[in-house]
Amino acid sequence: MRAVCWHGSKDVRVEEVPSPEILNPRDAIIRVSSTAICGSDLHLYNGAFPGMQAGDVLGHEFMGDVVAVGSGVSNLREGDRVVVPCVISCGSCFFCKRTLFSCCDNSNPNAVATQDAFGAPMAGLFGYSHLTGGYAGGQAELVRVPFADFGPVKVPAEVPDEKVLFISDILPTAWMGAEYCDAKPGDAVAVWGCGPVGLLAVMSLRAMGVERVFAIDRVPHRLAKAETLGATPINFETQDVYQTLHDQTSGLGPDACLDAVGMEAHASGLLGVVGRVKQAIKLETDRPSVLREMIHCCRKGGTLSVLGVYSGPIDSFPMGMAMNKGLTIRTSQVHLHRYRDDLLRKVLEGTLDPSLVISHTLALEDASHAYQLFNEKLDGCTKVVLKPSLPAGATPTPVS
Amino acid sequence: MPELHDQPPKTSPDQPPNPPAETAPREHWSIRERDQAHRLFEKGVHVTAVTLVQRPASELYAAWRELENLPRFIDDLVRIDCVDDTTSRWTAEAAFNGTTTVQWTAQIINDRPGEVLAWKTVPGSEIELAGSVRFRELPHARGSEVRIALEYVPPIGFVAEAIAKAFTGDANSRVRAALHRFRQVMETGEVAISRGQPAGESRWRTDRPGQQLRKTDADVRDIADPGSVSAAAVAQVQP
Numbered sequence: 096m097r098a099v100c101w102h103g104s105k106d107v108r109v110e111e112v113p114s115p116e117i118l119n120p121r122d123a124i125i126r127v128s129s130t131a132i133c134g135s136d137l138h139l140y141n142g143a144f145p146g147m148q149a150g151d152v153l154g155h156e157f158m159g160d161v162v163a164v165g166s167g168v169s170n171l172r173e174g175d176r177v178v179v180p181c182v183i184s185c186g187s188c189f190f191c192k193r194t195l196f197s198c199c200d201n202s203n204p205n206a207v208a209t210q211d212a213f214g215a216p217m218a219g220l221f222g223y224s225h226l227t228g229g230y231a232g233g234q235a236e237l238v239r240v241p242f243a244d245f246g247p248v249k250v251p252a253e254v255p256d257e258k259v260l261f262i263s264d265i266l267p268t269a270w271m272g273a274e275y276c277d278a279k280p281g282d283a284v285a286v287w288g289c290g291p292v293g294l295l296a297v298m299s300l301r302a303m304g305v306e307r308v309f310a311i312d313r314v315p316h317r318l319a320k321a322e323t324l325g326a327t328p329i330n331f332e333t334q335d336v337y338q339t340l341h342d343q344t345s346g347l348g349p350d351a352c353l354d355a356v357g358m359e360a361h362a363s364g365l366l367g368v369v370g371r372v373k374q375a376i377k378l379e380t381d382r383p384s385v386l387r388e389m390i391h392c393c394r395k396g397g398t399l400s401v402l403g404v405y406s407g408p409i410d411s412f413p414m415g416m417a418m419n420k421g422l423t424i425r426t427s428q429v430h431l432h433r434y435r436d437d438l439l440r441k442v443l444e445g446t447l448d449p450s451l452v453i454s455h456t457l458a459l460e461d462a463s464h465a466y467q468l469f470n471e472k473l474d475g476c477t478k479v480v481l482k483p484s485l486p487a488g489a490t491p492t493p494v495s
Numbered sequence: 496m497p498e499l500h501d502q503p504p505k506t507s508p509d510q511p512p513n514p515p516a517e518t519a520p521r522e523h524w525s526i527r528e529r530d531q532a533h534r535l536f537e538k539g540v541h542v543t544a545v546t547l548v549q550r551p552a553s554e555l556y557a558a559w560r561e562l563e564n565l566p567r568f569i570d571d572l573v574r575i576d577c578v579d580d581t582t583s584r585w586t587a588e589a590a591f592n593g594t595t596t597v598q599w600t601a602q603i604i605n606d607r608p609g610e611v612l613a614w615k616t617v618p619g620s621e622i623e624l625a626g627s628v629r630f631r632e633l634p635h636a637r638g639s640e641v642r643i644a645l646e647y648v649p650p651i652g653f654v655a656e657a658i659a660k661a662f663t664g665d666a667n668s669r670v671r672a673a674l675h676r677f678r679q680v681m682e683t684g685e686v687a688i689s690r691g692q693p694a695g696e697s698r699w700r701t702d703r704p705g706q707q708l709r710k711t712d713a714d715v716r717d718i719a720d721p722g723s724v725s726a727a728a729v730a731q732v733q734p
Contacts, residue, residue: 100695112693119685149697167684185683189547189638201679204687207672216675219687231692241687 098152098235099462104142107466115239120167123243129256130157130233132479134290135404137470144406146224155181155221156263157233168244177247179240180431181264183219186245197428203228236483248435257450258442266449267434269295275400275425276351283307285349287385289317291452291478293355301325316475340392348394356385357403383409390417401426452478460487539648544670548678552630552639553609559628568677623648
């Protein structure tokens with residue numbers, strides 16, 4: 096089968112690889128109809144996230160049809176159309192029982208190695224390095240899905256892929272981040288990053304009834320999209336973020352700040368340059384400029400909701416500011432199964448339409464080009480969906 | 496001498512029955528000190544590990560009491576054959592080369608259903624080895640704690656022992672990995688694996704870390720077969 100393989104920094108190739116097989120009773124094999132490139136895949140693309148091996152199949156946002164199930168899967172059958180959560184959860188460990196699904200104890204075959212790295216074994220993720228299990232990802236024609244009796248959610252045949260695909264990751268991620276903001280009536284929330292997760296966080300916050308949402312980025316087409324979703328755009332290259340937010344919130348600062356950027360934040364000024372240098376020479380794995388700015392801007396007693404991906408220690412973390420302002424920091428990988436069914440209902444009802452973030456639909460064969468488009472935000476790129484069924488070179492289709 | 500593998504878990508304050516002579520009685524003993532005071536062998540490698548499993552202690556004990564199951568969790572073991580109810584013949588891969596095997600006969604020295612199981616090599620064995628596993632259900636439905644302690648004295652004198660000591664870290668991660676696999680099987684009915692999955696060609700690829708099981712995939716699948724592990728234990732594992 097064809098699959099998108101990682102071979103190093105900015106080196107992604109579509110290759111012929113062996114087809115996956117059922118290895119465990121609770122496995123299923125899915126034939127992928129649509130898969131997407133996630134902003135977090137760009138951390139792998141740029142070589143910023145550790146634990147990758149050349150040849151690894153990428154991708155954790157995918158959906159498709161069940162083509163085979165193991166003997167332990169009774170709730171799915173061949174032909175079922177499913178969306179697959181990016182996080183692999185067993186459903187029966189200490190953490191899954193407490194709905195902390197992205198902390199699953201049992202889904203990572205490399206648990207001992209991650210325990211040494213993080214102090215606790217991390218859950219398995221599809222196509223996201225050997226730290227998270229070394230599972231082959233979903234940017235492929237076929238994928239093996241472990242614990243398939245617990246994770247995948249069936250979707251009706253008549254709904255287009257584009258509407259439901261993002262239940263695999265970014266919609267629940269954004270929704271969870273919006274929920275972490277714990278916004279009360281009258282609260283203002285500022286969202287850093289207008290990539291797909293930031294945009295869907297704006298959409299989620301608005302759907303939850305938050306009246307004032309600020310969206311911070313520097314890419315004009317993304318800021319414009321955030322504005323159409325109901326946010327007040329702030330371009331950090333032309334506006335002073337702190338001054339603007341304080342001016343708009345009666346001098347208090349936003350009640351909650353949401354990080355939809357993560358470890359490769361672009362910052363202006365000296366700290367931004369220092370951060371890039373440190374990351375380049377591996378003095379620091381992550382560039383935490385968004386975190387710093389959120390702590391600076393947030394109102395006293397407010398909440399930081401951190402969705403952006405971080406991998407290692409960070410320097411110059413203004414803990415004194417956070418402590419003295421009495422901030423609450425809430426963060427996690429997405430506890431996806433907690434939100435899955437509710438969000439599917441909202442999408443089917445038409446309350447949420449996550450397909451609005453898609454800018455390009457390309458052939459799986461064109462993945463290398465797609466990664467470049469998305470990484471460099473060329474051609475108005477916000478979100479790329481890849482389809483194994485499209486012929487190579489199918490014309491890019493920008494959606495407004 | 497009171498034996499490490501004879502002690503049911505106690506709650507603090509917890510004083511070992513044979514405290515070091517030079518130390519005055521104390522309120523608190525660290526787990527390390529307690530285990531140290533309870534060790535069977537004065538030399539050799541000593542490792543412990545603990546985990547929490549969401550199954551009743553009785554089920555976990557039952558799965559462990561079927562000694563033939565242990566090689567499925569403990570990577571270095573090749574097989575265990577039960578001679579009678581308390582005597583068993585163990586075959587393991589030698590610690591440092593993985594090709595030759597070591598054999599010994601072990602006797603169960605402590606067996607309290609649902610609480611503790613401990614075993615020790617019979618006198619005159621090529622390798623001196625003792626191990627125990629203790630089960631304890633925690634209050635407030637937090638699950639059952641499984642605490643394993645292993646000691647062994649390698650066969651050939653102090654050089655081997657020095658090497659073995661240097662490898663204690665490795666032994667520690669092996670025991671942790673074994674407990675991790677035990678928990679996976681008891682909670683989910685299978686061991687999570689990502690070996691044998693599709694990947695692109697690369698001469699740089701190595702074996703996947705943490706999964707260098709010297710078992711065949713058939714063995715791994717076998718672990719997950721409910722009939723092969725204490726059937727009662729796994730039968731109820733349904734999310």
